[in-house]
Amino acid sequence: MELVNGLYNKDMTMFVDPYQNGVQRFDKLYKYMQMAVKGLGDNTSSAMEVAQALYVIKNLELYRDYPVPGTNGIELYKDFDSFCKDCFKAKKSTIYNYIALYKRFGADSGNKSEQISPYIKDFTYTQLLLMLPLSDAELSLIKPDWTCSQIKKHVKDVKTKNDENSKRLEKSSENKKISLVDLFNEIKMIFVSVSHMEMDSSSKEMFYRGYLTALSSLLSKLNLDLDDEMRRIYRGVISNE
Numbered sequence: 605m606e607l608v609n610g611l612y613n614k615d616m617t618m619f620v621d622p623y624q625n626g627v628q629r630f631d632k633l634y635k636y637m638q639m640a641v642k643g644l645g646d647n648t649s650s651a652m653e654v655a656q657a658l659y660v661i662k663n664l665e666l667y668r669d670y671p672v673p674g675t676n677g678i679e680l681y682k683d684f685d686s687f688c689k690d691c692f693k694a695k696k697s698t699i700y701n702y703i704a705l706y707k708r709f710g711a712d713s714g715n716k717s718e719q720i721s722p723y724i725k726d727f728t729y730t731q732l733l734l735m736l737p738l739s740d741a742e743l744s745l746i747k748p749d750w751t752c753s754q755i756k757k758h759v760k761d762v763k764t765k766n767d768e769n770s771k772r773l774e775k776s777s778e779n780k781k782i783s784l785v786d787l788f789n790e791i792k793m794i795f796v797s798v799s800h801m802e803m804d805s806s807s808k809e810m811f812y813r814g815y816l817t818a819l820s821s822l823l824s825k826l827n828l829d830l831d832d833e834m835r836r837i838y839r840g841v842i843s844n845e
Contacts, residue, residue: 633666637691644694651729655706658688658699705732723748731755738762 636657643654661667667687669680681687688699709724709732720740721727726748727735734755735743742762746755 629666630670632664633661633670636660636666640692644692644698650725651702651705651727651732652709652725654729655702655732656710658702659706659710661687662703701733702729704736705729708736720744721746734759 639649639653639657640661643649643651643657649657662684665684667681667684669682670687671678671680672690685696685699688694688696692699709720721743724732730752731748731750734752735746737759738746742758746758750758
């Protein structure tokens with residue numbers, strides 16, 4: 605915090621209002637910079653406090669027009685990345701990882717689900733990064749005393765389970781598709797057979813319309829769409845190809 609303290613105390617008459625629009629904004633920036641520096645430097649702030657501090661500084665643009673002594677006099681910050689590089693001496697990736705954590709787990713993130721672990725604030729930076737891909741329900745199973753290895757295993761198990769479920773759904777969808785193709789082929793055969801029966805055209809038309817109406821109702825109830833192959837067969841049924 606030498607940058608902030610040095611500037612703020614250098615000449616109070618000149619810098620009492622660093623933004624020229626009230627000291628309240630400066631005080632807010634100072635507060636969140638203190639939170640971030642503590643967490644990034646000596647871990648006396650929790651990971652979520654650091655995440656909140658960086659998120660607020662960026663989201664509210666508290667860094668913008670903040671004055672610092674430069675080689676050519678007073679310079680004003682316009683860029684968040686430059687501000688963080690000078691003030692926090694942290695990698696850009698680290699800064700944005702913290703912001704990503706707050707967007708996922710923070711109070712302002714919109715994730716108000718009760719499924720999110722009530723111990724989020726007690727997790728470390730590394731633990732939270734590992735937990736990012738998990739859903740609320742999956743997060744609720746993890747406790748702060750879990751090691752990173754345990755969390756990695758949990759994330760891997762969840763991914764494996766999700767992949768298996770996805771494959772089952774794909775297989776089920778494919779089987780459903782095949783059964784529908786078979787259904788269309790069967791209906792086509794019936795239509796062809798009926799076309800060779802000795803009955804007047806109006807009776808045949810009523811038969812066709814009845815089958816098509818029933819088929820349309822069935823597909824609607826199943827909430828299914830016809831793919832290209834099914835559409836081809838459908839056209840074939842109508843035209844008796």
